[in-house]
Every structure is written in structure tokens, then in C-alpha cells.
Amino acid sequence: MPVSISVLKTFLRTLFFLPRIPGRNGGQENLRRGLSPLLAATGITLVLVTGGCRSSEPAADIVIVNGAEPESLDPAVVTGQAELRVVSALFEGLTRSNPRTGDSEPALAESWFISADRMVYTFNLRTNLHWSTGEKLTAEDVRYSWLRALDPVTASSYAYQLFYLKNGEAFNSGRTNAGAVGVKVLNPWQLEVTLTQPSPFFIDICTLPVTGVVPRWVIEKHGDRWLKASPLPTSGAYELVYWRINEKIRLRKNRNFWETAAARNSYVDLLPVGVANVAFNLYESGAADIVWDKDLIPSELLGELQKRPDFHTFNYLGSYFFRFNTTRYPLKDPRVRQALALAVNKEHILQKIVKSGGVLAHHFTPPGTQNYQAPRGLRYSPGEAKRLLAEAGFPDGADFPRLQYTFNASSGGANMHEKIAIEMQQMWKEVLNINIELRHLESKVFYMAQNQLDYDISRSSWIGDYNDPNTFLDIFGSNNGNNRTGWKNAGYDRLLAEANRQVDPLVRKGLLREAEEILVEKELPMVPLYFYVGVNYYDTNKVSGIFNNLIDVHPIHWIEKKVAASGGRR
């Protein structure tokens, strides 16, 4: 505080050179003369005060606008896309995503052997594994990291991905100890993993950041603040130079990484930007090379941006849909749910509101999902919708109770959810002659309402964790915490369980398809509207190494600034 007072005093003193009373002798001139020292003082103070801002660090090779500020960089804690991108660069797992296809490929593990019953996986680790700080990295580190993610004390939101491990769930809920979990170190370079059932997507699970390998000795020493340790040992292609909250994350190439030539750049800056216009301005002014987050597209510029060669869209594992609360009258009746679904003209919504931000959806599992062929789903059919509603006891909407459509504010401030809600309200009125009220809730209240089944119809979305139909279909299982519809179907549960026990991919495909038919054609606890589209912008003449894939994963170590275009920019 004394600083502000001294500055104030300086200012008051400076002001003594300010204008004399005009009209006597040359007030205007004095005013001008008086103002100049004032302005000079302001300027000098500003320069002095801000002098410390300029840093002397080397310029980054690539600057990426990464989306909202990461909630964490701890592999066991992170859930959002923005965090996952940074975490995968810092902490590698047994496998990782191929940048071109998004498929899992060997990483810390060089190879693996799967038992005949597909219940036991034996991973062979590379023998040249080191932490970024030089220590040896062994199978014991992998085991520790997995058990840590499962440990109830860590309170990892993604721990459920490791519930496929034998006793994984029991350990997480405190019913057994770590020793009982199906992960065993055979020798420093071999890890044996036992599962509860043959899960064909288990290698994809090993790619998820939650399985990333973390340094035990640092975590045991620093506890929750281990990421602040300096130097921080990392197992990925990069090490963390610093992480300034809401300002910048700086990564430096890990020179001890097993794949010595992996990183195509030495320094990478990731800017946490949550406002689409700021992201766009930074990119346009050359302060950033890449913007990669679907929420960072200024919606009002979407039409214009689509025409540009540096604007890239691609299919993505994400679905936008709405849920029915199947515990409430009259939504208990599948015919009512079908009628409401059939009355929605999705094509119109897509053309008018979503535009190129989505692809029409009649089923839940996005197109392109591996080893899968989704069912056809229901199409817009006003006549059939009317008939079904009449059959359910509401001819021409008569006596239909007033229901509410609940939605939350969209991220990025584009009002997308609201616009879609208004459009559907109109469609239900026109086709079925029923009145649906709109209920707009603040995000946290919205999720609470959805969770407690305090809604009739509710906006929803789901992003897949890995490229397999299970990551979508699983959530509508009777006991899944993300079901949030009150819908329980024994047939559906049985099909899913049977599919995930199945060793033959073709049989599995059929079983999953049958399950999804129940979901999107017969029972409809949810109605798919559209599939998300991944969006990023970068100039292909300046940047290479980004490939469009279904899971929207773009390993940072692949990205390279083309030599001809690299200039001395900070």
C-alpha cells in the first residue's frame, strides 16, 4: 500500500504544473506545457512498473491456444480435452495414440502378449526407459501409477476406466487392498495385467491419460503439490518448464525420452484461452500458430471461417442428444418418447442452427467408430409421431401434461442449446400440438438436476473416451452413473455384458448393434440430434504434423513449424 501512496504523491506533485486559470495570460499554452510532464510521468511510471514483465526466455517453436485453463495436469485427475492434450505430452502410458489414425500403438510397452481367454495381458516394456531427470523407469513405476489412480485417497474421477482390472473396483471402493488388484510386476521390464472379463478395447484403455506413468518418489515427497516440484520428472516426450495458472504452460523437449528423435520442436507454449474471440485474435495476429478446441470458434464468424483453407473440420467421437426422464408420467411410455423423437426435424435444426458444427445423427454411436456398424435409427415422421401419441392416449395432444425441456448455458456463449430448445419447442407444438416449457439453468444446477432426475426432458452430450462403441453404449446401462434417465432395461444390460465378454469381433459387433437398436429405435430413453465435429485452425503452409482423427488427439511432439515460415516471433 505504501507504494500506491507514494505514487499518488508523485502524481499530485506533478499536477502542480497543470493549467493556470485561463483568461488571464495564456492559459491554453500553460495547459499544454503542464500536461506534458504529467503524461511523461505516467509513461515513465508505466514503463518502470511493467519493466519486469518482459522475460528473457527463448522463443517458443510452436504456440498453441489450448482451450480453458487446465483443472489439473495430474494424469489421475484430469478429465477434459484441454488437460488431456498436455498430460499426454508429459506422462506417457504403455500405449499411445497414433497421430494419423487415432489408434493405439506401442509406447512405454514395446509389445504385449494376450492370453487365449483374453483375460491376461503381459506387457514388455522397453529397456531404454528413463525419467526426464535421468532415473530408470521400470514396470514398478507403471504398477504404482495404476494403483495410485485406483486408490480412493487419490479420488480420481477417471478411476472407473481401470475397473476392468481384476479387483480394481473393489480397491477403489475400499473393499480390498492394493495387493489384490490384477497388476503384477514380473520383472523390471514385464508387467502382467489380469482383467475381470475379456475387454477387446483394453489396449485403448492403456492409452488413456489416467494410465500415464508418474514419478512415485516425487508424489510421496510433495503430496498433492507434486506437479510444482522442480525439476519435475516426466515420462513423456516433454518436460514441464513452468505452469502459470491462466497465463501459460511451457513445455521443453525431454532429452531422456526413449524415442530420442520424437519431439520435432524444442519449446512449446500452450495458452489457456477460454474466449473464442481472444483465441481468434491471437491466431490472426500471429501470436499463436494453432487453435484446437471446438469451443474456440467465434460462432458469428463460422460461415466466413469455413471458406478458409486454414480452418479444418473432421469427424469426432461426440454426440449431442436429449434425455427423457423415464420415471415421470407420461414419459414412462415408450410410445410417447418415440412420438416426441419422431416429431423433431433434425435436418432443419442442423441447417438453421448447428450448421457445419455437426453431422446429422439418428443413432448414438458416432460414424467411424471402430469395429462397428450402427443401426439406422428413427427418421423424422410427423404422421407416425401423431399416431403414436394418439395411441398412447393423447390424440392431437389432448390432455398432454405440460412438460419442461431443461438446458444449460452453452460454453463459448453461442446460445446454441437455447436456440435448439426453442426450435424443438416449436416443432412439438406444430406436429403434436403439445406445449413444452423451456427451463434454462446455470451449469452446476443443471447437472445436479439431471443427476437427481429433476427434469422431464434434458439437453445432453457425450464425448467418447476411446474408439469403441462401448464408451457410448455403456452409459445407458441400468447401473451406470451417467445414465441419468431412470431407464433400466435388462435386455440392454445383458447384450452389453455379453458383447464385452465376447472374443469374436463379428459376434460382438452384432450384439452391440442389437443393444443400440433397443436404445435408439425401440425404447428411446434418449434421442440423438447430431454428432459433434472437431475443429481446429492452423495454416498448413506453416505448420505440419497435425492429422485429423476421430478422437481429436494430436500429439504435440509431431507438430513442426515449417522452416520457410519460421520467423523471429515471440
Place this chain on the structure above:
Amino acid sequence: MRKLIIQRLLGIVPVLLLISVASFLLVKVAPGGPFASDRNVSPEIARNLEAKYHLDEPAWKQFLRYMGNLCRGDLGPSLKYRNHTVNDVIAQGLPVSILLGLSSYLFALGLGLSLGAFTALRRGSWQEHFGSLFSLLMVCIPGFVLGPALIMLFAVKWKLFPVALLESPWHLILPTITLGLFFAGKISRLFREGLRETLTSDFIRTARAKGAGERLILWRHCFKNAVLPVISYSGPLLADLFTGSFVVENIFQIPGIGVFMVNGATNRDYPMVVGLVLLYAVILLILNLLVDLAYGWLDPRVSYD
């Protein structure tokens, strides 16, 4: 004087206690929890999370735990940014917010006092009307309009300043103007009124009658009195500025603490909200004390002895 300072500083303690109780209760009353999201975690994992942050304990116990940590200067962990504590966030963001706040204050003071003096001394002329209109405009244009407009013109179109971030003094200029212009308008109006009133007082007439020069009258006799309303306005103003601005920090991507104050509430980041509210309260109370002390220094009619 010393007695006053000690008294006031002691008085801060119960006020802070009251504020911490009130803010602690208010954030708890808000519906929805810190871990509600579009991805639901299993009941076991939810229990683990709550146990980790002691949210499963009764509210009074949580409060006592919080106060215990507070006495040791620990404002607790952030529930949203789980690798940072509230202390980390303040340590990183507060200097940035103070820097921006201070530069905006200096800008507002420089522009406001000059414009105030300019209009007060040209009473009735077209310059006064023009100046008043200008100060009115400054007060009326909100930051979320001015900021993007400045970026459009000065950063995107003419490329004179950077569009966002805070890496050099150049980066500070547009945010300073955006944040400070409103306060410059307010200060100019306060100072104009103060100056006008003082210029018509008896002691000024006496000074003139004794043959004092206009310059002397204005700066020796008038200024101190006329600037008093600006000084009392500066206390809460600086507290506001030092604790950051949500709008300006968002528009220019400045890593201050204003964003955390607002987002903390929407994220139900309980320790963040309570911690920042307490920080705001401390800054406000201290600045108010300084304002009172400045009164004693500037106004001979006020004495603390």
C-alpha cells in the same frame, strides 16, 4: 495517530470474521456442488472426492477446519484447479491485477484530474460542455464494449498494440485504457465539482483580496480541498482495481485474479470464493484506513490527535 491505526487494524479482525462466516455460508447454500459435471462419477468415487476435501463433514466442522488453516495463512486448496492452492492463485494473480489496477488508476487519475480541472476552470464555455460530454461518455461506455472496440481498431486494424496477453508494457496499454476510462470519467466529475465549490469559498476570495496569484490560489489553496472527494473515492476504487476485473482480464487474456473471483462462484470452488472475498475485504479495509489517514494529511480541518 498511532492509536487510530492500531484501533482500526484491531477492528478489522471481527469484520473479517463476520465476512468469512457470511461468505462461507453463502457459497454452501448455492445449489450444485463443485464436482457436478456432464460426466457423473460413481458413488464410490464421489465419496472419495468429498472425503479428500472434507466436504462430507458437517458444515460447522468444515468451517472450523477452514478457520484453523486460515490462522496459519492457508486459504485451502482450489476444488476446481486441483494442483493449485488458493494461495498459489493469489500469489500468481494478485501482482498482475495490482499492476493493471495501478496503471489504470494512474491513467484514470491523470486523465480525470486534468479533465476535471479543464472543465471547472472554463465554466460556461463550449469547452466545458464538450469536456462534460466527454466525461459522461467515459462513464457510459462499458468495458465489454470499449475493450473489443479498442482491439478492433488499435490491434487488429492498425496493428499498433498486441491483441491480448501480458508480456510487455505495450500489452498493458489497451487494458489500462479499457479499465481506467470509466474511473477517469468519474474522477473528472468529482474533481470538477470539488474545484468549483472550493473556488467560490470565502477563503479563496480572501486570498484573492490579499493579492495572491491565481496559480498559487489554485494549487496551494484550492487543490487540496477539491481533491478530497477523489481521495475518498480512491479507497474502494483501488480495492476494486487491485482485485482484478473479470471483463478486462477475459477480453485481454490477462492472468489476474478477477477471473477467479467470478469463475470460483460458478464452479462452486468454495475455498477460492471465500479466500478471494477475504482478500478483497482486507485490501478494502486497509485502503479505507489509508484514505482516512490521507484526509488528515490533506485537510487541515481533520485531526486524529
